Amino acid sequence: MSKKILLIDGNSLAFRAFYAMYQQLDRMVTPEGLHTNALVAFNNFLESIVLPMQPDMALVAWDARSGKETFRGDLYDDYKAGRDKAPSEFKEQFPYLREMVEAHGLHNYEQIGLEADDIIGTLSRVGEKAGDQVIIITGDQDLTQLVTDSVTVKLTKKGVTQVEVYTPDFIMEKFGITPAQIIDKKALTGDTSDNYPGVTKVGEKTALKLLKEYHDLDNLYAHVPDMKASKMKENLINDKASAYRAQKLATIITDAKLEIGLSDLVYREPEEKGLVTLFEKLHFKQALSKLRAHSLLDEDFAEAAEDSEKKQGNFAAVKELNEAALTQLAKEKSLAFHIDTTGDNYHQADMIAYAIGNDQVGYYASRDLTLLGSETFKRIIESQEIALRLFNAKAHWVLLHRLGLNLAGVDFDFLLVAYLLDTVGNDNVLSTLAGRFGRYLASNEEIYGKGAKFAIPEDETVVLEHVGHKAQTIFDLRDQAFADLDEHEQGHLYHDIELPLSFVLAKMEAQGFTVNEDRLSKMGQEMEEQIASLKDEIFQMAGEEFNINSTKQLGTLLFEKMGLPVIKKTKTGYSTAVEVLEKLAPQAPIVEHILAYRQLAKLKSTYVDGLLAVVDPADHKVHTRFLQTLTQTGRLSSVDPNLQNIPMRTEAGRKIRHAFVPSHDDWLIFGADYSQIELRVLASITGDPAMEHAFVEDEDIHAETARKVFGLADDAPIDADQRRTAKAVNFGIVYGISDFGLSKNLNIARKDAKSFIETYFQEFPKIHQWMAAIKEKAHQDGYVETIEHRRRYLPDINAKNFNTRSFAERTAMNSPIQGSAADIIKIAMIKVNQAIEERGLQAKMLVQVHDELVFECPKEELEQLRETVTTVMDQAVKLAIPLKVESHAGPTWYEAK
Known part of the structure; x- marks a missing residue:
């Protein structure tokens, strides 16, 4: 019985995937800093094109090395010469592409001395000889020479998910030639992509005309003497050797000795657990949702639920809450409290149920919101004497604030602790995070259904038990989680920065x-x-x-x-x-x-x-939500809506801020921001004298950098383009930019971008030395730290794969800078909020936009607020060089910048 064999040109489609979503390159980055545009596009290709085929056998072929290291390189020294090196933003994604192929049930294969085309060419003929149907998917038209009645080539048209199907009839209709003649077409035209010439001045149109008349290269050259004198005849004669060399270069090998056969290519069903692990690592939330929507994970969920049921003997019986129970709970020194809501956006979500208790008196749950208004409950929530244990204290503060309650006495916020312990695998879901500590807890998805639509079970007992089990889990996790935090030497990060900050953010969110x-x-x-x-x-x-x-x-x-x-x-x-x-x-x-x-x-x-x-x-x-546990560097994110992302580069974009106004008449919007904080941190932790001097003397750091990068005198004037280039280099260094990334940002050649980076390191040698030292430390310790000892773990820092390891090294260099800047603004927010309260000011902090804080205040308070905020921000953290704060005020956010 005929089988369906699928052969995929890995390198071709990977490059097309990278450039298919090239415009999203800067936006498609994981919290760890890994670019994912190629991975997203490649996954879309596998799901939309490959999976529906359900082949019997499937292979993704890869180039083992560059084409120059094959027989083609021996035949022509300049074969594929002149190509730009693959951007590092693409190379860092390459290892995950193969992992993605395996997880989707396909096989990877490469062989030294062969290009992917040759592997595909050989296997296509083996399959054809066996009487099977062969389908080749590629972005390279060269492979269309393999087309026969049994071999079809699907050539990607747009991105990697739209294809054009090449059959013998289609090729004849499109070009007027047979598949075999495609080789001779390339012989005549050459190939600019692979950098080999054919016949001078012979393009595709001329080549097709010649082949229709003479059929093949041998017959063409047999009739060249009969042609009328012309420039084309002269070129054909002069370039005969070039044409025959191009013919050999264009010919795909179909009889290579491979280490695999068709029996090794059996297609497997996608490895669901492997896909989940990969998608979670790559933060493919949409792909994960799609998996679940198609019930690919039902079996896994069933197993997890069954396992959970076995383990749930550890849970105490959940009792229904009443006033008498509240009275008893109010006498306790420590309690866990948890509220379930109908969605993640707690500003808009409804409360489903809540639970409170501890291991001594038990756990109580209810759906009766009137109990939350009782004086006894208020005493529990607002007492500084009862140590509360929660998951996402900020969300609970906002929810209780709606009811006129002021959440106090929070001791343990498991969401924040879990984030500090492991920023890499954090997904902000209680059931998942609890699983890391060996606690098997049903997820909201299992209880209320998948996606955003909640279906509250008719049996109220299910809901009460679910929320009660959450409260018990949170209570029981406290001691172990705090012990792990102390072991990581991050207790102060939690107690002095993250927990106090969560309440500052809660007030900002509620204020709106x-x-x-x-x-x-x-x-x-x-x-x-x-x-x-x-x-x-x-x-x-x-x-x-x-x-x-x-x-x-x-x-x-x-x-x-x-x-x-x-x-x-x-x-x-x-x-x-x-x-x-x-x-x-x-x-x-x-x-x-x-x-x-x-x-x-x-x-x-x-x-x-x-x-x-x-x-x-x-x-x-x-009322935006500030995500405190999302990024790897510690930076805050704003969602629903994202107020940090309102455009500032264009006047039209900036004007949107005209619509943001104070909440009272005769009030003003006031903004204060750190000037070049990341570069000041860089200068401080590296101790580079040239950069330190520029900041201590309050000079224009970008102008100073421009003079050094362009080799100008110390007092030489700097034009706008030179300063723009220097600014891009300065901030690019902070973010571990590559020559490809810098060339893209500045629209210059990669060699020029590389030269700028090399000159920069020569002029600021201590920065280069520090980067080498921090990489070495990362290799030894497996993590790097900020000035406040916030750790970023780097699991791939000693990976065998060069691209994976290089990406981790770049992360090691930029994380201490970005993370330290995040530490500073967080500390400033806590201290500014405290200073405003201590001075009895009416001013309110509204928004944090990375290095900027935005407030509203009465006009008469403006100067007092300016003095308070700028002083506190200036002194928030002591660096080797001074921090600098700039401030502005106006009737709208636009004027306050």
């Missing part, structure tokens, strides 16, 4: 930031008018109407009808990406209009319409 909805709506209307006007102007310049949002239609207009130079092409046509349009803008006014149209359309949909959708109608404020 007032939005002038009329002003924001008016901005939206103005943007809508500007968008319509731009659209009309674009159509006038184009001389026709078209879909501006269509890449195909826009490409046809710009490059075919208007004749603008083609900057970049994709498999589906012309690229109209932002960087392409920015290069074309000086040559055609229409391009500037298109860029402005895109920018305004995104601003309106994301920041005008998006913000209006989440304004609380009760108080006309947005």
Whole structure:
């Protein structure tokens, strides 16, 4: 019986995957700093193209080494020469691609001396000879030469999820030649990608015409003497050796001696547990949800639930809470308390049930919210004498604040402790985190269902037992978790920074930031008018109407009808990406209009319409949530809505801040931010004299860097472009940027970017020495620390794989800098909040945007607030060089910057 054999060109599709989501490169990064754009696109390819095929046998073939180390390199020294090295942002993803292939049930294979094409070519002929159906998926048209009635090639068209199917009939219809003639087509045209020439001035059109007339290369050259004198005839004669060499280079090996056979390629069902482990490591939340939605993990959940039931003999019986029980609980010195809600966004979620208790008096649960309003419960929650144990104290503070209660006496927040113990595997889910400590707890998903839709069980006992078991788990985990924290020497991080900060953040969230909805709506209307006007102007310049949002239609207009130079092409046509349009803008006014149209359309949909959708109608404020346990560096994140991400690079984006206003008349918005805090931290911990001197003397650090990088005199004037370059290098060094990343940011050649980085290290040698030392320390200890001893563990720092190890080393270099800056702003927030309360100011802290704090205050308090905030921030942490705080105030957030 005929079998279905699937052969995938790994290198080709991996590169296409990287560039398919290239625009998202800077956004698709895990909390650990791993870029994932190629991994996401490759996973999409496997799920949308491969899995539905259900092949009998499947293989992903990889190039073992560069093409120069095969017979082709021996045949032509410059084969594949001149190619840029793969960006480090791509190479760091490569090891995970193979892991992803295995988890999806496919096999990986490479063999020294062969390219992936040759492996595929050989196996395709073995499969064809066995009478099987062979399907090849690639992004490289070279493989279409393998097509036969039994071998089909699927060539990716757009990204990696859209394909064009090549059969003998299709190739004849498309090119007018047979699959075998594709080799001779390449012989005539050469291949710029693989860097080998064919015949001078012979392009694809000419090559196809010659092959239709003469069929193959041998017959063509047999008839060259009969051709009329022409430049083409002259080129064919002069480049005959080149053509025959190109023919050999283009020919895929189909009879290589492989170490595997078809019997080794049996396709397995996806390894569900392997996928879950990989997706969790890569933070693929959407992919995980998709797995669960398709019930791929039902069996695992069933096993976990069964295992959990066996272990639940450890749980005490949960009793129903009443006033008498509360009275008894109020006498205890330590209690666990937990509230279940209908969603993660506790500002909008409803309370399902709550539980309270300890191992001595037992655990009590209820769904009766009126009990939360009792005086006895209030005494428990607001007492400083009862040590409370919770999971996510900040969420509980906000939920109880709704009821007029002030949560106090928190001793143990398991969410914060678990985060400090292991930032790498943290998922903020109680059941998962408890499992690390050997506690088997049912998840909300098991009790209330999957996804965001909650189905409260009709049997109320199930709900009460569930929330009661959570309370007991939290209570019992305290001693072990604190012991682990002390062992990691991170007790002070929890007690002095993270726990106090959680209450500062809770108050900020509850306070909210007032939005002038009329002003924001008016901005939206103005943007809508500007968008319509731009659209009309674009159509006038184009001389026709078209879909501006269509890449195909826009490409046809710009490059075919208007004749603008083609900057970049994709498999589906012309690229109209932002960087392409920015290069074309000086040559055609229409391009500037298109860029402005895109920018305004995104601003309106994301920041005008998006913000209006989440304004609380009760108080006309947005109540963001600050995620304290998400990032690896300790930085805070803002969600629902993200107030840290409002655009600041363009005037149109900055104007969104006009809509953010104080909550009272005659109040002002006040902002204070650290100036170049990460570079000051870098100077302080490295002790580099040149950088320290610039900061101590309060000089422009970017101008000073520009003079050093460009080899200028100490007093030489610096232009805007030089300063911009130096700024990109300065901050790029902090983030462990590669020459590829810097070249992308500055739109310069990689060799120039590499030169800038090398010169930088020569001029700031202590920084280079420190980076070498911190890498060595990371290899020895397995982690690096911030100035406050916040640890970032690096499990891959001693990995055998070069790319994996290199990525961990870059992380080791930048984490102490970013993490220390995060420590400083957190300490400042705690101290500023304390100072405002001690001085009896009415001012409220509203938002933290990385290095900036935003407040609202009465006009008469402004100068007192300015003096308080800037002094406290200046002195929050003592570094070897001074911190610098800049402040601004105004009637809106826009004017306060």
